[in-house]
Amino acid sequence: MSRHQALQLSISDPLTRWRLLLGEAAQGCLGDLPGEAQAADAALEWLYGRDPDRKARGERSASRHGGHEKSQLTTPDWINTIHELFPKEVIERLEQDAVERFGIDEVVTNLEVLERIEPSPSLLRAVLHTKHLMNPDVLAAARKLVAEVVRRIMEQLATDVRQAFSGSRDRRRRSWVPVARNFDFKRTVQDNLHRWDPQRKKLYLDKPAFMSRVKRHTEQWDVILLVDQSGSMVDSVIHSAVMAACLWSLPGMRTHLVAFDTAVVDLTDDVADPVELLMKVQLGGGTDIAKAVGYAQSLIHNPQKSVVVLISDFYEGGSDHELVRRVKTLVENGTQVLGLAALDADATPNYDRETATRMVNAGAHIGAMTPGQLAAWLAEKIRR
Structure with missing residues (x-):
């Protein structure tokens, strides 16, 4: 059984889930956590124990817990732990909060962390802010992270740019290339009227029609x-x-x-x-x-x-x-x-x-x- 599966089993109890949600302040009422839920609590406390608002609420900060496991976690340990315990969407939120909310620069300046962490736009922003702090080995790992996030953004944006500059639709000319944005609704209905079923009141399509696009030319x-x-x-x-x-x-x-x-x-x-x-x-x-x-x-x-x-x-x-x-x-x-x-x-x-x-x-x-x-x-x- 993986640690993630063990955690899911541990938090099947509603009280355990409430204890993780409310944090250490609820331990006196809800008791100790079972199994991998303790490791999950330590990982969450390592990050959210830095919240300055906790002091105003009368809670203790994780940084003051000398000798407790949760305060002994290093950044690479924390990254490894959350990747073992939590699903992807939770990991991404935790890593984003670490960088953007609590300014833990080590998340993107530590080689071991960079080699493990999931590329994301928030981490790309962090790399751009902190790349001047990186040694050559860390910078090389950061470059790989940047390249992957840029590839994902470019994949989507290239499609938008091609569509915007692909020319205007020409309703007079038919195209045999089935592209959704060139779908000719009017011609499709006309071409398939003989397939109308009056009993079911449905029009069955045999071949959809598409319009061509005008190639426009311009000066530089x-x-x-x-x-x-x-x-x-x-x-x-x-x-x-x-x-x-x-x-x-x-x-x-x-x-x-x-x-x-x-x-x-x-x-x-x-x-x-x-x-x-x-x-x-x-x-x-x-x-x-x-x-x-x-x-x-x-x-x-x-x-x-x-x-x-x-x-x-x-x-x-x-x-x-x-x-x-x-x-x-x-x-x-x-x-x-x-x-x-x-x-x-x-x-x-x-x-x-x-x-x-x-x-x-x-x-x-x-x-x-x-x-x-x-x-x-x-x-x-x-x-x-």
Whole structure:
């Protein structure tokens, strides 16, 4: 019997489940835990015993329990224990809380832990925040974790980008390629009317019909992604890197990726390799958005065929006036300017609304998007 199976057997008792849920404070009422439930309690206490709110509730902190097994767990021991005891969804939540809620950097700076831990977006964020603390061996293991998470994100995003840029549907032409998004409902009904069953009141389909898509051609466009690499924008940095890699492969488009804080770093040479790109990003520091927009201006050769996507929370550490002036100049020259307060899977922004409003008044579009929504927006503006 595995430890996970033994734990499931131990917690079949409702009182045992309540004891695990309520923690050590309930031991006096509910008694000692049986079997592997003790190990599960130790693992949970090792993590959630760090909660500063426990002191306010009159509970003791796990860090004060000298000599108790739960306080002797090392980070690798804890990782191994939770992987043996808990199901995958619980493991992911525990690892996420360890990194994001309690700031246990060792989860992503310890080689043994990195080789064991399950890749996830929360761990990718942690690696980007702490990679400067890693020795070469740990950094190599972290790179593998980054590569796996990026592969998963890119797999989904590449589909969204292909769909957005695949051309408009042509209802006049039939396609023999069965693609769901090209399904022709009207033609399918017409072609199968002879299969109508009046008694059952059902239409039976023999062959569904699909529309073809128009291949649209365009002059060369420049798409410039300006990415704020302040610590709060880490999710947007990740998705910008993957987005740039997907756009890079599209014909008729030159994609530039530029990261900035108070300095501006052009990462375009690495845009085809989002893993390498992310490992070069330096999170944190101040913000000079106007300088980044000025650099974007220097990259533009044909304003009428250029799009600048500024991904930032718009908290300007430089000159607000200069930022708005440069945005206005871009728009007046014919460049499309899109300001995104968030570019990630949730598109939930936290940004300086006053600066954003001034940019709107200067002619920029402001919003928050998922990468798929950005792909659709770009496809519409470029009118391929």
